[in-house]
Every structure is written in structure tokens, then in C-alpha cells.
Amino acid sequence: MTYKQRRALTAYAFLLPAILYFLVFFFWPIAIEFWASLRSGQPLIGESEFAGLKNYIYIFKDRLAIKAMGATLIYAVGSTVFTLLIALVLASILAGPLKARNTIRAILFFPYIVSFVISALMWKSILDPYTGLLNAALLKLGLPQQYWLTDPDAAIWVLVAVSVWKDIGYAVLIYIAAIQGIPNHLYQAAELDGAKRRHLFRDITLPLLMPTTLFLAVIVMIASMQEMALPYLMTGGGPANATRLYSLHVFDTAFQGLNIGYASALSFVMFLVILFITWAQFKLLNRDIRHT
Amino acid sequence: MAGVTLKSVRKDYGAVNAIPELDLTIGDGEFCVFVGPSGCGKSTLLRTIAGLEDLSSGQIVIGDTDVSHRHPGERGVAMVFQNYALYPHMNVRQNMGYALKLAREPKAMIADKVARAAETLGLVDYLERKPAELSGGQRQRVAIGRAIVRNPKVFLFDEPLSNLDAELRTRMRLELSDLHKTLGTTMIYVTHDQVEAMTLADKIVVLRAGKIEQVGTPLELYDNPANRFVAGFIGSPAMNFMSATQGDGGLILDDLNGAHLTFGAGVAAGKPVTVGIRPEHLDLSPEGAPLTLRSVEQLGGVTYGYAILPSGGEFCVDLKGRRDVRAGDTVHLNIPQQRSFVFDPETGRRLQ
Numbered sequence: 142m143t144y145k146q147r148r149a150l151t152a153y154a155f156l157l158p159a160i161l162y163f164l165v166f167f168f169w170p171i172a173i174e175f176w177a178s179l180r181s182g183q184p185l186i187g188e189s190e191f192a193g194l195k196n197y198i199y200i201f202k203d204r205l206a207i208k209a210m211g212a213t214l215i216y217a218v219g220s221t222v223f224t225l226l227i228a229l230v231l232a233s234i235l236a237g238p239l240k241a242r243n244t245i246r247a248i249l250f251f252p253y254i255v256s257f258v259i260s261a262l263m264w265k266s267i268l269d270p271y272t273g274l275l276n277a278a279l280l281k282l283g284l285p286q287q288y289w290l291t292d293p294d295a296a297i298w299v300l301v302a303v304s305v306w307k308d309i310g311y312a313v314l315i316y317i318a319a320i321q322g323i324p325n326h327l328y329q330a331a332e333l334d335g336a337k338r339r340h341l342f343r344d345i346t347l348p349l350l351m352p353t354t355l356f357l358a359v360i361v362m363i364a365s366m367q368e369m370a371l372p373y374l375m376t377g378g379g380p381a382n383a384t385r386l387y388s389l390h391v392f393d394t395a396f397q398g399l400n401i402g403y404a405s406a407l408s409f410v411m412f413l414v415i416l417f418i419t420w421a422q423f424k425l426l427n428r429d430i431r432h433t
Numbered sequence: 434m435a436g437v438t439l440k441s442v443r444k445d446y447g448a449v450n451a452i453p454e455l456d457l458t459i460g461d462g463e464f465c466v467f468v469g470p471s472g473c474g475k476s477t478l479l480r481t482i483a484g485l486e487d488l489s490s491g492q493i494v495i496g497d498t499d500v501s502h503r504h505p506g507e508r509g510v511a512m513v514f515q516n517y518a519l520y521p522h523m524n525v526r527q528n529m530g531y532a533l534k535l536a537r538e539p540k541a542m543i544a545d546k547v548a549r550a551a552e553t554l555g556l557v558d559y560l561e562r563k564p565a566e567l568s569g570g571q572r573q574r575v576a577i578g579r580a581i582v583r584n585p586k587v588f589l590f591d592e593p594l595s596n597l598d599a600e601l602r603t604r605m606r607l608e609l610s611d612l613h614k615t616l617g618t619t620m621i622y623v624t625h626d627q628v629e630a631m632t633l634a635d636k637i638v639v640l641r642a643g644k645i646e647q648v649g650t651p652l653e654l655y656d657n658p659a660n661r662f663v664a665g666f667i668g669s670p671a672m673n674f675m676s677a678t679q680g681d682g683g684l685i686l687d688d689l690n691g692a693h694l695t696f697g698a699g700v701a702a703g704k705p706v707t708v709g710i711r712p713e714h715l716d717l718s719p720e721g722a723p724l725t726l727r728s729v730e731q732l733g734g735v736t737y738g739y740a741i742l743p744s745g746g747e748f749c750v751d752l753k754g755r756r757d758v759r760a761g762d763t764v765h766l767n768i769p770q771q772r773s774f775v776f777d778p779e780t781g782r783r784l785q
Contacts, residue, residue, distance in 0.1 A: 329485050330518035334532035334583070335506030344531070348522045430522050431565035 171412070177405035184402050196406035206407060208382055209390040210414075212297055216386055217365035219301040224308050224361050225354060231309070232316030233342065246317070250310030257307070261374035264303050265290070290376050293383035300371050300384055308364075312357050319353035320346060324432065348428065355426040359419050366415050387411055435496030435509070435586040436461040436619060437482065442491035444474075444481055444643075451477050452643035454491065459621060459636070464613050466622045468630040468666070469640035475623045476591055478640070482621065483512050483589050495586055506535075511580035512589040515596060517572045519564040525551070525575050526560040532583045550578040553615075570601045577612070590622040594629065606632060627667055631655070639663050661707060661781035664774055670712050670749045675742060676778070677708045684708060684775070688742040689766070692722035696770040700784060707776040712737065712749040714772035721765035724748065728760050738764060 142150075173185070178196055182189035200206050231249065235242045252260060267274045268289040276286040289299050323346065331345050369388035372378055378385035378393075391411070395404035437459040444452040452474045459465045467475040480486045482493055484505035493501045500508040511532075519528050526547055533543040551557045554574040564572055573593060580588055590609075594602045610633055613620055624630055630637050631651040639646040639654065639662070647659040651667075658664035664672045675688035679702050684694040686708065700706055726738040729752075736752040750766065752758055775785040 324516075324518075326514055326516060326518040327520060329505070330512070330514060330520070330579075331531070332485070332505045333483060333510065333512050334579070335535040337504075337506075340535060345520065351522075428522060429563070431563070432521050 174405045174408055174412075177402055178409045179406075180402045182402060183399060184405070186399075186401060189402060192402065196403045197410070199403060200407060200410060205382060205385065206387075206390055209385050209387045212383065212385060213366060213368075213387040215297055216301055216304070216368065216384075217362055219298065220304040220308070220365040220368075221358055221361045223301065223305045224312050225357055227305065228309055228312030228316050228357070229350070229354075232313045232320055233346065235313065236317045236320040246310075246313070249313050252307050253310040255307075257370045258374060260307055261303070261371055264306075265375045268299060291380050293380045296376055296380060296384045300375065303371060303375070304365065304368070308361060312361065315353060315357060316350065319350050323349050349430060351426060351428040352430060355422060358422050358426060362418060362422065363415055366411065366418070436463070437465075437587055437621065438492075438494040439478075439482070440492040440494070442478070442481065442493065443489045444477055444486060445489040450643070452481070455643070455645060457638060457645065457648070459619060462617050462619055464610075464620045464622065464633055464635045466624060466630040466634035466637050467640055468624055468627060468637055469646075470666070471625060473640040474643035475625075475640050477643075479512075479589050479591055479621060479623045482508075482587075483510055484508050485512075506532075509586035510589055511583045511585035511587075512591065513573075513576045513580055513593045515592040517564070517576040517596075519572055519575055519579075521564055524561050524563050525556060525567070525578075528564065528575055529578045529582050532579070546582045547578075550581045553581070553612075554578050569597050570605065573597065573605060577609075581612075581616070586619065588618055588620040590620065592624055593622075595624075595626070602629075609633060628669060631667070637667070639666060658774065658783065660783055661709065661776040664709050664776070664783070668711055670737060670751075672709045672711050672774075673715075673748045674746055674776075675708045675710075675748070676705060676744045677775075678705050679703060686722070686768075688744050688746070688748075689722045689724065689768075692768070694768060694770065694773070696773065696775075696785070700775065705778055706784065707778045708768070709774040709776060710768055710772060713751040714769060715750050716767040716769055717750075717753065717764060718767040719765055721767040723763050723765055724750070725763045726750075726758065726760055729758050729762075731755070738762075 177184040177189075179192060179194070180189040181192035181195065235246055239245070266272070268276075270276055270286060270288045270291065273289075275289070279286055287295070290296050327345055327349075328341055331341055336344060367388055368386055369392055372384040372386050372389050373392070376384040378389050387407070388411070391404050391407045394400050394407060398404075437457075439455060439457040441454045441456060442452060443450070443454050455478070467478060469475050477486060481488055484500070484503060488501050491501070492499055495509055498509075520531065523531065529547045529550060530543045533546060538546075547560070548557075551560055554577060556571065556574055556578060559567060559571060559575075564575065567575065573596075576593070593609075594605050597605060606629060609622075613633075622629075622633060634651055636648060637651055637654055638648050641662055647654060647663045649657070654663055654667045658667060661674065665674070675686050677684040677686045677688070677694070679685075679700045680693065683696060684700065684706065686692040686694060694708070724738075724740050726740050728739045730737040730739070733755070735754065736756045736758060738750045738752050738758060740748045740750075742748050750764060752764070758764065774783055776783050
């Protein structure tokens, strides 16, 4: 065996555990899911028979599924855009020489480490129209009370806000690290070129953060597209299915309706949608930035 | 174009004083080189002129304008950094035109100025490339081009050639010299390489611990150093220093087997002094003081011999051309009076 072959073999030996892990826990379930999506009845848990693309065709007739997809897109795009925008502004401030920056960073990161169930229930109680803190505060200020989670137009945006609150610490942390990684001499060169603060942000910081923005956009978008816990715990998908996110619909279809084949088809479609969105984000945001 | 005047310029970092009060005048169109060892404050001084460091006190005047507290972009200076500082996400054209874009110059004008600078610097074929796709020399040219297009009153160079290999450094040095002749703009150049300083400068400013040790033309500093520090810093190989004491009618070189020198008449009897002589100014003579060589460097056209003096200092001899000399051989040296310097060993001040 040549030295090169031995090196390759060693590399594969080290990679083997990871490859096995991905095969067993990721690729195998995807394959099983695809198999199940082509069957009617109760594949995986009971009797089933081959149904071809019937499950997929049914999705187009399932108004609830289409509504859930719409709500999910609003939720995912809203969460991603607001998380990134707010995180960018906060990170730009916190990356600078601010006295209380470590305290503020810790406060911002805190929601990220709190259990999802706890934060969802906490917000549910804060937003309760009759006993919640928020409405109590509004009343104190002489403002009308709001039906945050029972107003079909507001509920989805309340979920977006909670999701932004939850994820912002992580995004801020990543952005701060990226901002601090931008060499200082680039800012100095730009200042000598006549750039003021706003130019430095627009022409240096923002473009050089593009790889980070892409990374965060993909991560937050995928997590939001798969979101289930938040509507499940805070609204149960209501009011009038306004917050019935796609994953919740799949969950209900599979475990309430026990329609495993159809739920698998729904999941597989979501898998393809996420794949497409991630590809589009790469096309849109990917910049080749190599420092010299 | 404009000259630069520094009046009582001082720079502190908290309690640490980097530059005590310093005065300097750089003439219009002059090529001025700040030279000195690492940490002597030369880059700090340059960055203070650029406005990248705040002035603690004093005044910086460019042309007739006091720019002491102006934004770096409003001082009329352009700077070339040691690591080029090119914007990695912009191509060469955008890098070079960025300052003009910020100044809201018309697009056609920007294109024209960038094209002309690219032509001067041989970058025409690289305008669409990103910095990462260029070699070190090309990146340095882009950095210079970025400075040129702004047509600044003063160019500032912060060790611009130190990241290049030896061959490219020599070539870029010549190009910079030509550029200065073509543009005629005031240039301030920071380096620790005294060959760059000697070859490029109209005026050299030797700095140590933030203070100016001497200002002068390269040959003035070489021929007439004000103190031991300047004498040792300017010239390559560096000047040799030997301990000596005043004896009867001249200096006795304790470091060279008690060789007797016929100069140093003004030095008080018994006073220890330091005698300095450049390696190229030593004469080989059979009657001279003997010196055993520890190592020999044959460079083809020139041969250097090295020895360690009893006082511990290194001693270098230019053996004049190609010579068949080896380590362990003894050479005999004559120290010509007119080429020697006498320094006070305590203050370093030149006595003769």
C-alpha cells in the first residue's frame, strides 16, 4: 500500500463514525419517509399498500396544508428577516467599546439557553388578554387591551416576535464574532479614502458580513420552517388555524389522524421546499470573500 | 502639493508616552523617510499625521492648513499600508475608485482616473480581479494606485515593501523612486530597512524612543552622524565601535591590542571613549593592528571578515574585493583618522 493510500484509508477510518451516524439517523429515515409517502394506510406502524403519487396529489386539495404552508412561510421569513436585522444592529453596537457590553450580551443570550417550553409558557402567560402582564401594563397606560394570541391577524406576528426574542442572542453572538474578525486596517484605509461612519458600515462591515448573514439566514430559516413547539404550546395552531404551522399540521396528521403515509408525503414536500430555499439563499447571498 | 510641519507633536497612550514633543518640517515635494528600530514610534508618528491616531497635543500643518483634528479623509493624505489593506470584496477597479466614489466624482471621471493610474502601474489587465487573485507585488501596486487616483497633497507609506520578497522589494523601490520623480508629491515613508531609507530619501529622520536623533540627507547622516546611535543605524554593514582611552598624544585602542591612534587630541587624558569606524573605511596594511577573524562571508564581489572584540562587541572588516581569507586567519588593520569618529561612551554624543 502506498503512503497516499494509507493516508486516505486513515482519513476514512476517522470519518467512518460520522458517516455511519448520518446514514443511520439522517439518510435512512429520509429514505423510509419517502417509501412511506408512496403508501396509503398505515406504513411503518401497520398495514399499508402502494399508492403511487396519490398522497402528493392530495396535498394540493388539502386546504389546511396549503394554509399551513402559507403561515409557515410568513413565520419563517418574518423570523429570519427580523432576527438578522435586529441582531446586526445590536452586534454593531455591542462589538464596539461599550462599557456594559458583556452584561448586555449575557442578557441577550439568556433566552437562547432557556428551555423552549418554559419560554413559550412564559410568553403565553405574559400575553394572556385578561391576566397577562402586557395588557395590565397597557391598561395602566390608558391603552386598550389587545387580544394578542386570539386575534388571527396578530397571532402569527406574536409568534414571530417570540421566535426573534428567543434566537436573537445567538445571531448577535455570531455577528459580533464576525464583526471583530474584520481587519481594522480596512476601516482605516476606508477612513483615509474619506469614508464616514455610515460608509464604513455600508461599504465595509455589511459586505464583509455577507458569509455570516448567509449562514445565519440558512440556519434561522431552516429552524423556522420546521417550527412546531411554539404554536403547539402557545396557540395550539389557532385562532382559526392562523398559527397552524406546517410541522404542526404534519404532527396532527401523523399522530392525531394516524395518516402516516400522507404525513410522510407532507414531510417530504417540506424537505424539498427547505432544500430549494437554502439553494436560493446561497445563490442570492453567497459572496466570495477571501482576505489577503 | 504641500509640505508638512509638525509642531510640538505629542502622542500618549494612556499613561504611556509614545512620542514626546517633536518638531519637524518636511518640504514640499520632499521624499522624507522615518527610520529607526522597532518600537521607535515611526509608524505611530505616520499614523498620527494620517489622523488614524489622535494627537495628544501639538499641531500638524499640511500646506497652510492645520489638520490636527481633521478626519483622516479630509487631510489631503493617502496612505499605503504594510499589508496593503485592500478591500477584499471589491475588485481592483472598485478598490482604486472607492475614494473618488465617496467624493461623488462623476463616473466618467472616476473611470478615467482609475484607467490612467492602472496604466502607470501596469494594472490594466487586472482591473476586474479581486485582491485575493493578485500576487504580492500586484496588490502593492493596487494599494499605490488607490493612493495615486486621489491626487493627495501627501503620500504616506507605512513599511510598504516589507511583505515582499527581496527581488520584488528592489524593483518596487526603484518604481517608487520613479513615481516620486514623476508626481513630485511630498512623500513620507516609514521603514526599518536602512537600505530603503538611503536609496529613496531626500531627507532621513532617524527616530529612537519617539525622539528625533538626527535629520539630514542620506549622505549627511552617513558622513556626519550626530551620535553613536545614528552612526550605528545608518550604513550597512553597521559601523564598528571600539573602546579606547586617551594616552600620550592620541587614543589607545583597548579593543585592538592597544593600537595607537594619532587622533583624539581634544579628549581629556585617561577618559574612556568609543571609537567608530565603518567596515569599508578600514585599510589593510602589514603594519596595522592584528585581528583574528572568527568567520568570513564571501559575497563574490566583496568579502567581509568578522571578529569578536575583547569588550564583547562584533567587528566587521570589508576585505576589499575577492580575497582568499578564512576563519582563523589574522588580518592587519590601519584605522584612518579622517574616517573615524569618537563618541562619548555614556551619552553616545559624538566628540570628534
